[in-house]
Amino acid sequence: MMQNQGQNQQQFEYSDQVQPQFNHGGHELFDAHEAISGLVGGMEQCLMYDQHIQDPELKSIAQRQKTFLSQMYNTIVETLKTGQTPSVKTQSYQMTENNTTLYGMQPSQPKAPAQSVNELSDQCISSFMMGNLKANAGAFCTTALETTNPVLRRVFQDSIPNLIEMAYEIYQYQNKNHYYQVPQLKQEDMQNYINSFAPMPGNISGGMTH
Structure with missing residues (x-):
């Protein structure tokens, strides 16, 4: 019985005994491959969008984000290959737009799919860009939850806020x-939703770390 336990233990390769570049699990590599491929796809699509962007502001945003x-x-690929801290660590993206949202709906013409690339507007292109970023954020989150290599996990995890930004x-x-456009509920309905939850009673900070 003891001999079998010893043999079973030898079949496991613990993370501190594995070379960093091979310190990856199967799910991790599948998800990382999908996340990186999605990132590549979004960047390559930006190459196609660039020639159709009319607004200089949107063109500036697209170039800065690219x-x-x-x-x-580059940071993710280097970390994936080495399993170690990359030469350029994860940066923090700083957007130029403010945080002011315009509420309410304005009448607009019904939309239909474009019939040619010449019909692609800045509205279409900015929607494509947002769709890619939202998809990448979701893929990065899934990958971070599956990643066993601690450095690669941190790179994916720290990149998610940048994609969201x-x-x-x-x-x-x-x-x-x-x-x-952002519609709003009636003030009464909004207030009902805001007040639909109450705080928990008592001191709940005892088990929290600071």
Whole structure:
């Protein structure tokens, strides 16, 4: 019985006994491959969008985000290959849009799918950009939850807020141009939703760490 236990233990390779570049699990590699491929796809699509962007502001946002995503890509790929701290650590993306949201709906013409690339507007392109960023954020979150290599997990985890920030920047651009309109509930209904939860009674900070 003891001999069998010893044999079973030898079949496991613990993370501190594995070379860093091979310190990856199967699910981790599958998800990382999918996340990186999605990032590549979004960046390559930006190459197609660039020639159709009319608004200089949107073109500036797209170029700045592509530059940041390129460094993000290099950091992730280096970490995946080495399993160690990358030469350029995860940066923090700083958007240029403000945090002001325009509420309410304005009448607009019904939309239909474009019939040619010449019909692609800044509204279409900014929506494509946001869709890619939202998809990448979801893929990065799934990957971070499956990743066993601690450095690669941290790189994916720390990249998620940057993808969210970039998507939020696109949202702000769309909102101020009335591409992304935000309706509101009646004040009474809004208040009912806001007040639908109550705080827990008593001191709940005893088990929390500071």
